Each structure stands twice: as structure tokens, then as C-alpha cells.
Amino acid sequence: MDKTSxxxxxxxxxxxxxxxxxxxxxxxxxxxxxxMLFVLCISLYTSRVLLQVLGVEDxxxxxxxxxxxxxxxxxxTSMTNANQRFYSFELGKSGTDGANxxxxxxxxxxxxxxxxxxxxxxxFGLWYLYEKMVIPPDRLNAAFWVFQFSVFSMIFLLFQIxxxxxxxxxxxxxxVALAGIIDAILKLLIAITLPYVNADQLIIYGSLILLTxxxxxxxxxxxxxxxxxxLKFHRGIHxxxxxxxxxxxxxxxxxxxxxxxxxxxxxxxxxLFFGPIVNAARGIAYQVSxxxxxxxxxxxxxxxxxxxxxxxxxxxDRTINIMFSxxxxxxxxxxxxxxxxxxxxxxxxxxxxxDLVPQHTGNFIILVIVASLIKTFHPMTSHIVHATGxxxxxxxxxxxxxxxxxxxxxxxxxxxxxxESVFTLYIIINIVIQIICWNILQSLVDKFSTMQYxxxxxxxxxxxxxxxxxxxxxxxxxxxxxxxxxxxxxVLSVLSTVVFTFYVGLNKTERNVVVSYILKLxxx
Numbered sequence: 001m002d003k004t005s006x007x008x009x010x011x012x013x014x015x016x017x018x019x020x021x022x023x024x025x026x027x028x029x030x031x032x033x034x035x036m037l038f039v040l041c042i043s044l045y046t047s048r049v050l051l052q053v054l055g056v057e058d059x060x061x062x063x064x065x066x067x068x069x070x071x072x073x074x075x076x077t078s079m080t081n082a083n084q085r086f087y088s089f090e091l092g093k094s095g096t097d098g099a100n101x102x103x104x105x106x107x108x109x110x111x112x113x114x115x116x117x118x119x120x121x122x123x124f125g126l127w128y129l130y131e132k133m134v135i136p137p138d139r140l141n142a143a144f145w146v147f148q149f150s151v152f153s154m155i156f157l158l159f160q161i162x163x164x165x166x167x168x169x170x171x172x173x174x175x176v177a178l179a180g181i182i183d184a185i186l187k188l189l190i191a192i193t194l195p196y197v198n199a200d201q202l203i204i205y206g207s208l209i210l211l212t213x214x215x216x217x218x219x220x221x222x223x224x225x226x227x228x229x230x231l232k233f234h235r236g237i238h239x240x241x242x243x244x245x246x247x248x249x250x251x252x253x254x255x256x257x258x259x260x261x262x263x264x265x266x267x268x269x270x271x272l273f274f275g276p277i278v279n280a281a282r283g284i285a286y287q288v289s290x291x292x293x294x295x296x297x298x299x300x301x302x303x304x305x306x307x308x309x310x311x312x313x314x315x316x317d318r319t320i321n322i323m324f325s326x327x328x329x330x331x332x333x334x335x336x337x338x339x340x341x342x343x344x345x346x347x348x349x350x351x352x353x354x355d356l357v358p359q360h361t362g363n364f365i366i367l368v369i370v371a372s373l374i375k376t377f378h379p380m381t382s383h384i385v386h387a388t389g390x391x392x393x394x395x396x397x398x399x400x401x402x403x404x405x406x407x408x409x410x411x412x413x414x415x416x417x418x419x420e421s422v423f424t425l426y427i428i429i430n431i432v433i434q435i436i437c438w439n440i441l442q443s444l445v446d447k448f449s450t451m452q453y454x455x456x457x458x459x460x461x462x463x464x465x466x467x468x469x470x471x472x473x474x475x476x477x478x479x480x481x482x483x484x485x486x487x488x489x490x491v492l493s494v495l496s497t498v499v500f501t502f503y504v505g506l507n508k509t510e511r512n513v514v515v516s517y518i519l520k521l522x523x524x
Contacts, residue, residue: 035177042184053194058139058202082106082249083165085386086241088308091169099166099230105241106162107233109249114155121151142202149206153213160217163224166231171305179219186212244389251395258399265406266422273413278360281419284349285364289372292337300330300379307380311387316447319387323380323448327457331376332501335465338373339493342366343476344486351483360419367423374430377458381437388444397436405429460505467504468496 083106090098125147129135135143167175190208197204224231270278303326310319341348345362385394409422438450472492479485502511 035180038181038184042188053191054201054205058142082245082252083161084168084304085248085308085389086245087165087169088305089312089387089389091309091312093312096228096230099169099228100232100234101238101241102245103162103166103231104234105238105245106165108242109245110158110161114158117154117158118151121147125151139202142200145203146206149210153210156210156213156217160220163217163220163231166224166228167220169305170228172227175223179216182219183212183216186215248389248391251391254399255395255402258402262402262405266409269406269409269413270419270422274419278358278419281358281361281364284358284361285368285423288341288365289368292334292341292369293372293375300326300383303380304383307383308387311384316445319384320445320448323384324453324457327377327380327453328461328501328505330380331373331461332464332497332505334373334376335468336494336497338369339469339472339497340486340490342369343472343489343493347481347483347486363420364423367420367427371423371426371430374427374434377434378430378437381434381441384445384448385437385441390444394437394440397440398433401429401433401436464497464500464504467500468493471496 083102086102086106087099090102126144129143129147130140164176187209190205190212194201194205194208267282270282303322307319307322310316310322342365345365349357349361349365382394385391405425409425412421412425413419435450438453442448442450472489475485475488475492479488
């Protein structure tokens with residue numbers, strides 16, 4: 001296939017099959033987006049209620065302990081990626097027999113990891129709790145029980161992975177959305193009922209959160225066993241598969257470890273040179289960007305199973321075509337939200353936080369969003385690399401560059417640069433990582449071309465971004481700061497992005513496809 005022939009509507013499958021598969025991606029994206037919005041609203045309210053019920057001290061104790069325990073979740077993250085990749089790959093290549101081998105092998109690996117996590121947390125973890133954490137002496141007993149509940153919550157999360165990975169591989173995102181909503185509602189109910197409990201509320205809260213983890217695991221366990229025939233236990237370990245999954249997970253672990261060390265390391269550097277106020281500003285910036293990136297995650301998650309399965313079936317053309325199309329979609333979806341937030345950041349912060357906005361927050365938000373826009377291209381590249389199974393070079397590059405951010409950030413701050421320079425560094429690093437990763441992908445998949453991707457995807461998106469900025473920027477500069485201006489800028493941002501996407505981002509054939517879909521919807 002000629003590399004120049006990629007377009008939004010091109011698919012090597014027959015038309016009916018292509019349409020059906022594309023509808024699944026759209027449907028699953030909608031399910032995950034609804035879940036994200038619902039869970040986000042409930043989580044924000046739950047945090048507010050918990051702060052009032054537990055008080056600042058106990059709320060802080062729970063968060064610092066739960067956050068510390070979650071550091072051991074590197075193993076969970078790497079195994080989740082491995083399970084989802086191998087389930088999707090084997091379903092595309094060997095069907096349910098191959099998926100059953102993945103299931104039984106993953107159970108054996110999860111058991112080994114559970115033992116490792118328990119040993120680490122009950123030795124090093126407890127030592128750190130009693131010797132290093134700053135906790136009032138009269139709350140140490142409560143902190144101990146919260147620690148134990150957090151550990152076993154993570155264990156149930158670990159054993160949920162073989163079932164949740166299978167659900168995702170079968171693209172049952174409606175159930176994923178439902179399970180996430182149920183989990184959020186249970187946590188809200190816990191927060192609301194907690195004031196009526198006549199006991200140590202911190203301990204009770206920790207135990208009830210453990211109970212929600214058990215319920216969440218049970219939902220996936222019973223749903224998976226009922227709907228998927230491959231989830232049947234058989235004795236014996238498939239040694240080759242065990243080795244491959246463990247190797248895949250190990251490199252994933254390195255990448256995840258490097259990313260978290262980068263984030264925590266930079267946070268410590270900012271604290272060292274500028275104090276906790278800058279840390280607070282950084283935390284707010286990441287809350288905003290995290291909410292925006294949630295939409296991107298939903299779209300890429302919905303497309304990942306089909307990309308891996310298409311690659312396993314030998315349909316590399318469709319895999320790359322999905323990458324091209326979804327790359328455009330996720331960037332433009334984020335751009336619609338990012339433009340008004342960046343232009344109206346000061347007003348948005350005033351509505352959200354009132355007059356208690358830490359210095360640098362607005363600048364941090366803008367820089368982090370720009371870095372996130374560049375980062376939107378990374379998941380699609382990662383999905384295809386994961387589909388090949390050859391992730392060593394990919395993870396080494398990502399990990400080494402991520403870790404290099406910390407000493408460079410330290411040097412910048414030592415030389416007297418502002419904290420904004422650290423986030424500017426993020427933008428530069430994301431560009432460097434992305435270019436290198438495209439070239440790694442090109443070396444792994446012959447039909448992928450870095451130059452074609454830049455010409456067909458990156459170049460049109462840059463033009464759309466510049467053109468879409470003109471009208472909302474004009475409104476921002478010529479209107480007084482107000483809610484009306486926020487609404488006008490938001491509407492103009494969305495309309496500009498949609499219009500310029502249609503006329504600049506799509507070719508003639510792609511525009512015809514979009515028009516035909518709109519006409520069908522109009523008739524319905």
C-alpha cells in the first residue's frame with residue numbers, strides 16, 4: 001500500500017464491516033465520556049464533603065497514606081497494559097483459546113505480584129509510616145489501619161485486572177462506564193453517611209473504601225465469568241506466554257516508574273526553590289489539564305482494542321489508518337476545550353477558587369495544556385508499538401528522557417529561572433519524545449512513515465489551531481472580562497475549530513463522508 005493514501009474514510013475491510021467497527025469506537029467513546037463527566041462531578045462533591053466530615057488533619061492523613069501506597073501501583077499499571085495488549089492480540093490472532101491462555105497466565109503473574117506488594121508494603125511501607133511520615137502520635141493507630149486497608153484495596157485492584165482487561169478487549173465499554181459510575185456513587189454514599197457513624201471516622205472510611213474495592217472486583221469477576229467463555233481456570237502455566245507477558249510488563253514498569261519519578265521529582269524541585277505555594281499552583285494546573293485530558297483518554301481507550309486486533313489479524317493498513325484518524329480527532333476534541341480555558345484562565349480561576357488563587361497558577365495551566373496538546377499524539381503511537389510487542393526501545397527512550405527532566409529542571413531553577421521555565425521544558429521534552437517515538441514506530445512497522453504522519457496529521461492541525469484562535473482571541477481582547485465573554489469565547493472556539501476542521505483538516509472524500517453521515521442523522 002502507498003503510504004500517501006491514508007485518509008479518514010479509507011478501510012481495507014468491506015464497507016459493512018468497516019462501518020460496524022467504526023460505530024463501536026464511537027459508541028464506546030460516548031459511554032466512556034458520559035462516565036468521565038458523571039464521575040468527575042461526583043468526585044468533586046465527594047472531596048468537598050469528606051473534607052468537612054474528616055477535618056483537614058484526618059483528610060490529609062488519609063491522602064498521604066493512600067498516595068504512598070499507590071506508589072506501589074507501578075506493578076498494577078504495567079500489568080494492566082500487558083493484559084489488555086495480550087487479550088486483544090490473542091483474540092485477533094487465536095480467538096478464545098489464545099485469550100484463555102492469557103487469562104490463566106495472568107492469574108499466575110498477579111499472584112506473584114500480590115505477594116511482592118504485600119512483602120514490600122508490610123516491611124518498607126510500615127517502616128516509612130512509623131519513621132518518616134509526619135503524623136500526630138494520637139492518630140498513629142488510625143493511620144496503621146488506613147494503611148492496611150489501602151494495601152488490600154490495591155490487592156483487589158490487582159486481581160481485577162485479568163477480568164477488566166478481558167472486558168476492554170471485547171470492547172464492552174458500556175459495562176466499564178457502569179462499573180465506574182457505581183464505584184463513584186458508593187464513595188459518595190460513604191461520605192454522606194460517615195457523619196452518622198459513632199466510631200473513629202478515619203478508620204471506618206478506610207474500611208468502607210476497601211469494601212468498595214471488593215465490590216468493584218466482584219462486578220468485573222461475575223460479569224466476566226458470565227459473558228466470556230475464555231475466563232475458565234486451567235492448571236498449568238504457558239511458559240512462553242508467561243515469559244513474554246512478564247518481559248512486556250517489565251518494560252512497561254520502567255516507563256511508568258520513570259514518568260511518576262519525573263512528576264514527583266519536579267514537584268520536589270519546585271518545592272525546594274519556590275515553596276509550597278508553587279506546589280499548590282502546580283496541583284491546580286494538573287487538575288484542570290487532567291479534566292481536559294480525560295476526554296482524550298476516553299477516545300484512545302475506545303480505539304485501542306481494534307488497533308491491536310487489526311494488527312494481530314495482519315491488517316496493518318487499518319491499524320495505521322485508525323492511528324491517523326484518531327490522532328486528528330483527539331487533538332481537535334481537546335483543542336475545542338483548551339482554547340477557551342487558556343484564553344479565559346483568569347476568569348475561570350476566579351469563578352472556581354475566588355480570591356485564593358496561588359501565584360503562577362494561570363501561567364502553569366496554559367503551559368501544561370500546551371504540553372498536553374502535544375502529548376495527545378503519544379497514546380496512538382504507543383498503541384501500535386504495544387501491538388507489535390517490541391516495546392523495549394520505546395520504553396527506554398520515554399523513560400530516560402522523562403528521568404532527565406528532573407536534573408534539567410533543577411539546573412534551570414538553580415540558575416535563577418522562573419518556575420514557568422520548568423513547564424516550558426515539558427513542552428520541549430514532549431516534542432522531542434514524540435519525534436523519536438515516531439521514528440521508532442517507523443522502524444517497527446514498514447507501512448508507517450513519520451513524514452507522512454507529519455504532513456497528513458500534524459501540518460493540517462497546526463493550521464487549524466492558528467485559524468481557530470483568531471475569532472475567540474479577537475473577542476477576548478475586545479470584551480470586558482465577564483461570564484458573557486467566557487460564553488462567547490467558548491462558542492467561537494468550538495465553531496471555529498469545527499469549521500476549519502471541515503475545510504482544512506479533511507480532504508474532499510472525507511468531507512463527503514461527514515456530509516453523508518449528517519444527512520442520515522437528519523433523515524432519522
